[in-house]
Amino acid sequence: MILIIASVVHMRKTNKLVSAFIALVIFASCSSASDATSDSTSNNESIIETTSDSVVAELPAIAVTYSLIGDIVSQLVGDKAKVKVVVPDGQDPHEFQPSAKDIEIINNAALVVSNGLEFEEGLEEVLETFADSGGNIFMVGKHITVRKIEDGDEHGDKHTGGDPHLWLSPATMLEMLPALTSALSEATGADLSAEATILTKKLQDLDQEIESIINSLGECNLVSGHDEMGYFADHYGCKVIGAIIPSFTTTSEATAGELADLKELIQQYKVPAIFTGLGTSPDVADQLAGELGVKAVTLSTHYLDGATNYQEFILKMVNQIAEALG
């Protein structure tokens, strides 16, 4: 801050300094702009491509809105289609705003696979336009038992519609797998039944493994960043105690009243850890955890985060939960 004062005083004295400074400014903004551009290029490069370049042109393109469903689609189609993920892995799909190129990818796809439960809020309009103009779209939410919260708690309830965090339970993924397989077969013109059988087996094994891990825990009480663990908790017999942002989306904000309520609940249930992550303020979580003397654990729930596939992603998450609660 003293730096600012000093340079303001200097600025007045020498216009050369100002010019030099502006040059620096322009350079800095150019370089940060190019950073942003190169970042987005690398994002595009990192789009999961399950095919070799030589046959790209002939393969049908499947656009998937985010990486976790994207990986399941990739495992199903193998090298029979080109899978493109719209939201770069690591960004918040709740808040993602598409670029012109993203919209082009969606519009040129033979099939678009989306969550379907108002998950990708920034893509909603693009997907709607695509569907209205006769585009082929598969909404995962239409093929599962949607989790809903009917009763509002005494404070203002921020839950609307169904819970979009359906990928956090492999059982829910198994539920929609047959429908997804036939939609993909139709779009690609390929027989995917063998891949579907393999993936079904893998997801069933995963389901068993998670169940045994969670069962080995005495109690499974979950406190999360936003209300994201519902499908997982329902299926594996955990209890969702609360969330820092009690909403299905990260676009809401935490309030003092809700935080105080959550604090009481955490004490009442003696929850040993708060799971935070994308879209939740780490400061708020740390502060709350510190005040209660519990752990704050960062959990990746909305993107692969370095995991090579969906199964690895879920197992990593479950192990983190087990370690924190055990």
Next chain:
Amino acid sequence: MFIEPFVNNEFLRLALAGGVLVALTCAVAGTFVVLRGLAFVGDALAHGVLPGIATALIFGVSGIIGAAFGSLIMMAGVSLVSRRFRLSGDTAIGLLFVGMLALGVMITSRSRTFVGDLSRILFGELLGVTSRDLISQVCALIIVIAIAIIARRPFLLLSVDEGLASSSGFSVRLFHNLMLTMIAVTVVASFQTVGTLLVLGMLIAPAATGALFARRISTMMTVAAVVGSFSTYVGLLVSYHFDLAAGASIVLTAVFIFAVAATYTEIIKTIKIKQSNEHEHQHSHSGAHIR
């Protein structure tokens, strides 16, 4: 009801402490913002820091450093554009303002490593204030008060009339920039608590309320400090009892207090005018009688 929430929750006590410190800092800087009509610059600074914060967070540096750099760029840019290209000050400010804001949005929307999203920078994390944040806020308060004391005479003259300041031997440009620096320090330190968007409310609303009542700068600052601190307390209670976003509740309370105060002074003024009118009327009447 009014005190227990703070007794029972450390995070609310920290939020209150952080908010009051912001209110005090803003009271000092805001008084000059209101008197000298720098609200637009304040707004521009508050948004101009956005790319700085975003870039700093991407590189894992403290957001405050990024914000300081952003405000520096903003001030230098405004000064250069308005001086070199014969454009009015507000054109220069507007130009830089939208440019920096757009740059900030661009960086936040395309970075995969970005840890804090846009809304958090804009609206702050009052409920996640740490004791470390409080220390930097105290530093900012000290710096702002120090600047205000050292430059109180030129600042006062500047607020009244630029010509008066220069004829008294003060460099208008130097002290104008110093005043901007003071506002920048306030914005940079406060973005963590109330966010860059809402810091403007804390800068203007309490000081404007002070301007309604006070003639002296010190009284104005005192009123602003009281209104700002009280708004923080009320806003946090509102957020606690009605489950509303904390930062927005505080600023809305401050603006509401201004509205009530303004209405009150208007009513008083109208009554006074009426009384004096009646008084004059009687005079002229009696005058007619004499004639």
